[in-house]
Amino acid sequence: MKAGARSITVNHVGTDWRESRVSDVRALILGADPDIVEEIKWRKPSNPDGVPTFSADGLICTLETYKDKIKLTFAKGASLPDPEKVFNASLSAGTRRAIDIREGDTLDTDALVALVQSAIALNRG
Numbered sequence: 001m002k003a004g005a006r007s008i009t010v011n012h013v014g015t016d017w018r019e020s021r022v023s024d025v026r027a028l029i030l031g032a033d034p035d036i037v038e039e040i041k042w043r044k045p046s047n048p049d050g051v052p053t054f055s056a057d058g059l060i061c062t063l064e065t066y067k068d069k070i071k072l073t074f075a076k077g078a079s080l081p082d083p084e085k086v087f088n089a090s091l092s093a094g095t096r097r098a099i100d101i102r103e104g105d106t107l108d109t110d111a112l113v114a115l116v117q118s119a120i121a122l123n124r125g
Contacts, residue, residue: 017103018065022052025063025072025101028109029054032116036060058123060116072112073098080118084111 077097
């Protein structure tokens with residue numbers, strides 16, 4: 001993490017930490033660029049709430065909730081610079097990259113916002 005970078009750590013007692021963390025990450029994504037649009041896609045009986053997706057001139061990322069983590073998957077993550085090494089999942093995938101966030105993990109918020117902005121620039125490029 002760069003000097004002066006903000007980070008967030010979530011440990012909520014008595015609430016679902018995933019819900020709070022999704023809310024925090026969602027706010028960071030939407031705050032990265034005023035043109036970002038959030039949509040819910042891929043609703044099905046096994047996942048009636050669907051998957052939140054974030055787009056600006058093309059898909060940026062999805063934000064999914066699992067039992068033990070939340071997963072932020074960048075559609076074109078393999079093409080994005082990640083100097084702060086925020087990506088920690090799907091590292092060998094051909095196109096995408098992901099960030100798995102578990103309870104108590106610290107997230108470099110500045111680096112996440114930079115990834116979102118890089119994804120938008122790639123979409124617009």
